[in-house]
Amino acid sequence: MSDSLARPGRPDLAYHLTEGAGPAILFLPGYASDMTGSKALALEAWAKANNRAFLRFDYAGCGESGGAFEDQTLVSWRDDALAMLDSLLEGPVVLVGSSMGGWIMLLVLALRPERIGGMVGIAAAPDFTDWGFTQAQKATLRAEGRLEEASPYGPEPVVTTGAFWTSGEANCVMTGPIDTQVPVRLLHGMRDAEVAHARSLALTELLRSDDVQAWLVKDGDHRLSRDQDIALLLRAVEDVSDRCCPSF
Numbered sequence: 506m507s508d509s510l511a512r513p514g515r516p517d518l519a520y521h522l523t524e525g526a527g528p529a530i531l532f533l534p535g536y537a538s539d540m541t542g543s544k545a546l547a548l549e550a551w552a553k554a555n556n557r558a559f560l561r562f563d564y565a566g567c568g569e570s571g572g573a574f575e576d577q578t579l580v581s582w583r584d585d586a587l588a589m590l591d592s593l594l595e596g597p598v599v600l601v602g603s604s605m606g607g608w609i610m611l612l613v614l615a616l617r618p619e620r621i622g623g624m625v626g627i628a629a630a631p632d633f634t635d636w637g638f639t640q641a642q643k644a645t646l647r648a649e650g651r652l653e654e655a656s657p658y659g660p661e662p663v664v665t666t667g668a669f670w671t672s673g674e675a676n677c678v679m680t681g682p683i684d685t686q687v688p689v690r691l692l693h694g695m696r697d698a699e700v701a702h703a704r705s706l707a708l709t710e711l712l713r714s715d716d717v718q719a720w721l722v723k724d725g726d727h728r729l730s731r732d733q734d735i736a737l738l739l740r741a742v743e744d745v746s747d748r749c750c751p752s753f
Contacts, residue, residue, distance in 0.1 A: 516572030520562035529558035533606030539568030578672035597622030623745035634673030690741040694725025
């Protein structure tokens with residue numbers, strides 16, 4: 506049973522908080538994803554086994570959280586992540602962002618730099634409203650305010666609203682150096698058909714921290730959810746946690 510964070514004027518957010526030692530790990534799901542994915546659950550199991558603080562949650566309009574999916578934007582989901590950080594976690598936090606969650610991770614970093622101890626990206630997809638749509642798709646979003654596409658992961662179509670796309674275009678982050686000194690690990694499959702691994706290499710160059718590594722998985726796809734991929738993710742989280750907060 507999930508707990509719920511009530512917010513005046515905004516949908517309630519469902520979450521699971523594992524109490525434990527810091528730095529706390531905050532998992533940021535991808536687009537149209539929820540907190541029940543294999544990576545989030547594997548991190549939770551690792552946290553429980555190692556007495557580590559861990560938080561997974563659903564963005565508004567996703568999973569068990571309130572609100573309608575098509576009413577949300579990149580900024581509203583960023584604010585959902587900030588609500589989790591500000592209301593439920595203390596001390597330094599390691600952000601783990603999957604796909605779109607990697608974009609939200611960087612937006613949170615920009616607004617709460619003092620709270621972020623480290624970051625782990627999994628097929629991070631910052632600025633995907635810019636490069637992830639064809640000109641024809643962008644024209645449809647402008648003209649009709651909505652784009653519906655078949656999903657490679659299930660029978661339900663993937664819907665993108667004009668409001669989400671506009672919000673993304675107004676909040677691109679890979680436009681210049683990204684000011685941070687925290688340790689960062691970027692995991693990316695070289696057979697990712699949705700987000701080219703070159704995106705993580707470009708992000709590696711933009712992050713000003715010297716402690717940034719891109720870990721490429723030659724036979725890995727976008728999800729990176731196989732047993733060996735999960736093991737790599739756990740190793741990355743442990744590595745970043747040890748480097749950002751060795752006293753824990």
